[in-house]
Amino acid sequence: MKQIIQLCMLLALIGSTHAQKTISGRVTDAITNSPIAFVNIQNGNNGTITSEDGTYQINITQNTNKLTFSYLGYKTQIITIGNQPIINVALSEDASKLGEIVITALGLSRDTKELGYAVQAINSKSLNQVKTVNFLDNLQGKLAGVTVTQGATGVGSSSKITIRGESSFSNNNPLFVVDGIPINNETVFNFTNEAAAGFQEIDFGNGAMEVNPDDIESVTVLKGANAAALYGTRASNGVIVIKTKDGSNKKGFSVSLSTAITVDSAFKLPDFQNTYGQGQSGQFEYVDGLGGGTSDNITYSWGPRLDVGNLIPQFDSPVQLADGSFVRGADTALYNNLPILATPFNSNPNNLKDFYRTGVTTTNNIAISNGFDSGNYRLSFTDLRSESIIPGVNLNRQTVAAKLNFKPSSKTEINTSFNYVNSSSDNRPSNGYGSENVNYSLVAWGPRSLNINNLKNYWQPGLEGIQQYSFNYTFFDNPYFILLENRNAFNRDRIFGNISFKQNITQHLSISLRTGMDYSTETRKLQRNYSSNRFQNGAYAEHDVLYREINTDFLVNYQNTFKDFSLDISAGGNRFNQTASTKQSQTVNLAQPGIFSLNNAASPIEVFQFESEKQINSLYGIAKLGYKNYLYLDITGRNDWSSALATPFSVGETSFFYPSISTSFILSNSANLPSAFSFAKLRAGIAQVGNDTSAYQTSGAFVSQTTFNGEPTFSDQNFIPNTNLKPEQTTSYEFGADLRFFKDRLNFDFTYYNSKTKDQIISLPVAISSGYNQQVINGGEVNTKGVELVLGITPIKNSNLKWNTTFNFASNRSTITNLPQNNGRLTLAFSRIYDSANQTVWFQVEEGGRIGDLYGTGYLKNENNEFIIDDNGRFIADNTLKKIGNYNPDFTLGWNNNFSYKNWNLNFLFDWRQGGEIVSRTRALGNVGGQLAETAYRPEEGIIAQGVNQTSGLPNTIAVTAESYYRQFYDRNHEENNVYDASFLKLRQFAIGYNFKLNDGFLGIQNGADLSISITGNNLFAITENPHFDPEQIAVQGNNFVSGVEDLSYATSRSFGFKAAINF
Template identity: 30%
Template sequence: MRKLLSLLVMASLFCTAAIAQIRTITGKVTDENSKPIPGVTIQVKGTNTGTTTVENGTYSIKVPAKAAKLVFSAVGFASVEQPITAASEINVSLKVSSLDLTEVVVTAYGIKKQAKELGYATAKIDNSSLNQAKVVNPVTALAGKVSGMQVNLLGNGVNPDIRVTLRGNRSITGNNQALVVVDGVPVPQSALTSLNPNDIDNINVLKGANAAALYGSDGVGGVLMVTTKRGRAGKPVIKVSSTTQIESVSMYPKMQHTYGGGSDGIHDPIENTSWGPAFDGSSKQVGPTLADGSKLMLPYVSRNDIRTFWNTGVTMQNDVSLAGGDATSDFFLSFQDVNIKGVTPKDKNRRTGGRLNANKKWGIFSAGANIGYTVSALDIANATNPNSSTGTVNIYDNLLNTPDNVPLKDLSDWQNNKWAAPDGYFNGYYVNPYWAIDNVRRTRKTNLLNGNVELGLKPLSWLNFTYRLGLYNESYNDHAQYAQVKYTKAYQRPTDNNGYVGEFTNTSRRINSDILVTLDHKFGDFSGKLTLGNTIRDNYNNYSSIEATALVVPGVYNVSNRTGEAVVSQSLNNSRLTAQFADLALGYKDFLFLDLTGRRESTSVLAPDNRTYFYPGASASFVFTDAIPSLKAGKVLSFGKLLVSANRTGLVNLGAYSLETPYNVASGFPYGSLPGYSTSSRVNNPNLKPEFVNSYEGGVQLGFFKNRLNVSATYFNSISKGQIIAISTSNASGYSSTYINAGKMTNKGLEFDVNGTIIEKKNFSWSVGVNGTYIKSKVAELTPGVSEVALGGYANSAYIYAILDNPYPILKTTAYLRDDQGRIVVDGTTGYPKQAPALKNMGQTTPDFMLGLNTTIKYKSLTLSAVFDYRTGYVFYNRLGKGLDFNGHSLHSVEYNRQPFVVPNSVIASGNGYVPNTSVKTQSGQFDYWYGVYSKIDENYVGDATFLKLRELSLTWTVPMGLFGKQNVIKGASVGVSGRNLFMWLPKSNEFTDPEFNFSTGNAIGISDATVYPPTRIIGFNISLTF
């Protein structure tokens, strides 16, 4: 009997023990304001068991008896580890964290790592920071927010170009811009500029080549990893948002308002330049005397009507998005329509698009598709055409060739007003800008499809297969036209135009196919993750153009409607890149990490002997506060990490087919019926090898006061060797340039970031972030006999070069001839300054120091954010100033009342030396001097490019839920105002325009001309609702 009882007891104990092995724990996860947080991941530490919280923040998880801890983690919050006790309910409150180091960061190829593991510097910009100023183009929202990053807005108008570089320029003549990767697929920058910023969840900036070791070639200039939004488990969430922005010109070049139309001080009614007499209010003729004898007589005063040409631009953005999902699937669907009317009258740009991001999991198998499609229509005055310079008219330049006394504001109706029509417009040499914006136009219709499909297989807990196929397809059709205009021959008129129409078609397609295998395992204190991958990328581009340079029937813009031959051309480019790579990430006790990478790449653009190359990389990070917990005891230091990395990357800065030297159809041929071909002016080098960049990086990241204050500093050094550079050869060789591997360029610098929450109270918080970059570049070597490589500019006037032993790049311009003391040498008879025989080195055109300041103030439900951007240590060339000295608007031309004067600080040759010039005045104080002599010396237009800009300022009111009463439809709402480029502080010497503007998107940075419109400021109002 006793045996049975003990058996029973034992059995019951056994049973209880067996049942007690798995039990359910439930609970609720809330934030600091006691609001529930859905989508929080709860994991039993050390196992694969996990779940997520649902809409109301509750969860339920089955835990084994031996389970010790539950880990609660969610993006944007500090993770919490909660010990499992006997209690069956565990409630947890999560705090928002600005630097969450268990946070997962998406690195190359979508490989997820913990932030603490990374041995290289990265920075993250989340959706709210990206959207606080309601930008249309997400790239513009990056300025001033990331250390090491330089974002340049190159121009203005409805479709401006942007250049993004990280840690300086690696390559002398190649592409230096950062690579853009959207959801794991590398795409051209245009894919990012047309992405709806509301669709972006975050952009992770991988700063140096180290970070992009797995992207190899393309990623040597850093990577912008863009992750788009996904749906979340729970009820579908609908967001609707609408923004209206107003844009107006914020800066005009300084101009004189004393003298009007004419030359040499004599009034000329049809003159475009303002070298006439001083304004005196007398009645003077404006424009020609028409055939019927009528003429326009007006008081001769300054009207300053040039400013009235520019409109107030309006941009309207409307977005709607729908997100939802359940435990195994999620979807995100969005639509956006952006309608931009520019500051230049009649300039428009409209972009409409949608995106679908859907993912589903079936056990070990997962699939996802992320597809975006955008249609844009650009309709602008044809001031510049990347396809062809024929048929363009520089609107801004025409506008500036209007003297002050001309009533330009009344001359817009060229169809009905005889004084605005082509035959009656005052200007005998330039066209009416109002006529030009109606008759010289360019349109572009673009279809852009960017998407990827991802398949995943996770058969075992430590083995994962991923296959990703990405497609980027952009096709555009450009149409450009210039109306036929035949002027009367009775008096001076601009040159007749035979009319022009051009049609240009381009298709760009890129296909990316990646396969990844990941093995993940823990061995005691060590953890290891090995990723192996293979990638194939195919680039294809097909372009054709057809132009007619003389129309028969005016107004019919069909290339068949022409006299003479049509100008046609075609080009096709196809290249392919394949690579195999491996990434081994080792961790020791979760505080010491080592990452080794290797990549073997093969490209079709090099010869078979040179086309395959291998390069390795290594990085390590040591979280010393986790290794030595006693460091955290003082409650001051809460986090500390050291990082170091070294990496070698090969890159090929060559387009397809660059190894051959083809013949070109000779210009002007067929000549009658004769064909003609021309030798190429550049001899290509079939033995080109890839360039290699060695980069090193070391840094420290510290967190204080429970990570309320975070400081990080990183030193970087990159050395690029064997650059593929085009060198100018002697024309006597039969060609004028060739490519060689030569040259060495270095970029060294320091980045630092300080972020902190200065005040944190219940209803009020204030946080500030400062990021700074100091960078020093140097062209260390070129090739024997070559001391500089030309990059672009205006020949014999202002040109950008890579110059040996100088920073990159350098601006050289024509300059004054000076004596040993720097005084200007003038001619003893004419009093005119002499020009130095060679171009002068005016300094570097990229900043050596940049500082960004981001600050956010929250008060109850109001949020105020501001972003400041400061750059210094560089110069730029303003061709606009040269134009003003031609057309007589320049302010300095009236400094001496247009009379001859003694050039200050000048000397005259005397014997073997120079004597100060105190008496010889300039022979002329008018056009002959200011245009004929002064404007030929381009150093006069080079200025300090320092600026401080208030890039973004926004004020948002998150409507408190209480105001909506007890209804359940509207779940959130916000209303805000925002401004961009509101203020710009420039040195007094810069009287022309924004120093960020540039005449091209390539490496020739530092030249701004009249193809770029004046800078603008934007103010907007926005409302958004969540359902």
């Protein structure tokens, strides 16, 4: 810390020491007289920007006499200073300059009016209006064609992000780039066992969520192939380009402080029935939770009625010992054959609500910056501490960010960016179906008579650390025992950043060099205490994860103008080196309880280990030609040589070329359009990009296995290597228009795209006699078509009140046009309960089908779509796989609103996702168990299934018991009846705030300060078809995320927050 303070003091001293004077004033719109924020004010190498209310203050040296005021969409003004201490400026709009500077491929800054492809960006203010732990969640609804889906385990979960839907069978993740250098966004899961034993899958978070939003200046999305082609084989799914803050926004030393606190509560809990309690066939009596009583080993809610005065022995009913003291009915180790006293058999309608707690997240940030004649710097520290609504679950993250831009001479520029992140958690909850997920016992099989508060003391007295206390000992763990004793902790250290050097050789020629790294090490500790359902003697695992990526590139650039033409040519190259390793050592039997160490193993230690290395060498070129400020042409080309496609004998092709060409035509600069037009541009482009494969697909590798007689063992991978494997190739056509009217009060941006992705990398099953179970090949083609519409309107704009509203609409469809299997289906993934093929949702594709098609089984129906009922009044199973839906929406629409009235501001965002289906395991299991509201109707005469008799064809008239009816109709082996429409409408974000301009001398602050406070909300309400869960989530299966399945997910959060920030 001492060294950091000394560094800050040293940096603060850097700058000009010439005699200075101060100029201040206000910048407004020439027509409306409303203030303009973020106007760039320049005085030689010295500069600043205006604040929210349009005011500014700048220190100038005595020998300079001009100020330049510039802002996108306005005419630049140069003002002579003279002896004026106060200079107020009114800027006039300039239709010819209505553009926006965005960061594009390779970190290059471009004016959007020049681009022949669609990009969309949001700034720091929009990104941080409402605080979230994962900044990716704040992109949803604000960018057309960008879909963000949250993980199922609350705070710290990964978020899945796609751009323009899914077009690949294997990988649809976009590339993330920070300050010009790619970073890792993978989620690395623990090693698991699909059967009903072993550790369940745990989501430890994805890489991009560790980018600190307080340090982000802007996020730009490169959506299409033209925008992303310069990134080659890593860019077929688009690129998220992040620019971090530096110290260039203000001359001199400045400090910013901010604090935010959000309070979370459980959102969208299942709708339960509270009429019937634990048991089966209307009977229940607790003895030992193992079947010694009446249905006490079964946690269904098909038992007696609740709240009618029944007295029944239960798990938390008292047992009187010989000495007169009392224990609980489930303290089975403490008494022998003593009677359990009967207690009222009552409902507990709030048992799940009572289980979740109030979550609290605090985020504190301090940043110092300094702008001086030869550069600028910024140093920031952020502390995030989040306590989840799930008991025992938390996330802590501390971030240090530093950025230095330095110009030692007019021709030389050195830039550095450095980020250090430490993330840790005492516990991450387990995913999916099984006893390690608390929803297994609380939602799927939790009886409605269960009093959750009586489970908080989760040890049997005198047996602490050895025997848990629970309501059932056959299948379930006490949920508090799971979260507070069976922990999944991690600690991750990460460094990412870069250093770059640029030399202007001549006025027109420059060369740039840059190298950057993303390096992380992580230690995970998974502990399971004695008496755990899966590990009766406890278990312990240590999981070490390492990732290192180094990118080094160079770029030679030439720029010049020739009369009506402008020319910008660049050529460069990149070397990408990646090393990744993961090692999990575990024991599933502990010698002594409560000692979590591999040295305490009572059985041989199992080791699962995998390492990989990958390298890509690249050369690329860019040519940009402009004509008379209205016609632009971009041509790019990149060639990649990938080690992942190399073989020991160099059989396969490792070199692949990706070209692109795009053009933009600014009609408003070339023709006299009607006066309503402020700006009009047409754009079009065609490009090719690739989608590389992971290492060792062409040559194979050995995988570490469990030791044999103390000796290490290895096995070959389970697939046949393909020495001729190629990367997937996407060819994309795109055209669009950018139209603006009425002095930029109405903006309309339209994009249509059509892409074909061929040579899909897929796995085909092979005969087990080959010694393998699959073969990786190229095959299949997907055609993706879509439209994006961005409509921006400023209905009100005057000196006091301004209202901006933006609609982001997107719709796309990915169709399979070719498969290597004739008239067959290809399985891409699945989601199943344990390793049962009968309880599986299949993600399959076939020619004419779509990516995202869901397949499952159901019950027989006739040609009129009526159920066929057997002679006993029961449904007849149809085990033929059938399409039961598709998880992709028909369209998405985000409606973002920003109001400002004097110093007040109001923002809210609605997010509408229409269409798509989701299979719900909560619906299936909760109804089979009789927990959910759908099963509340239980007439004594039984229920007659709607359908026709299999013999007569007449309507069914045979009744079955309600228990029999519901357990069959919602049977988890048949997914068709457990499908919901995944549509939703959400009030995703809300914020109201006030900005203060503090006078000089406030708290000793010179030159005044800007203070802002706001009250925020997130996930405030949702309209959905299903009453049980938030459909905006992903499940985990086989160390991968799967969409379209809800797998006993945890409740999402509704949050309210307070933010305050001061800048001086």
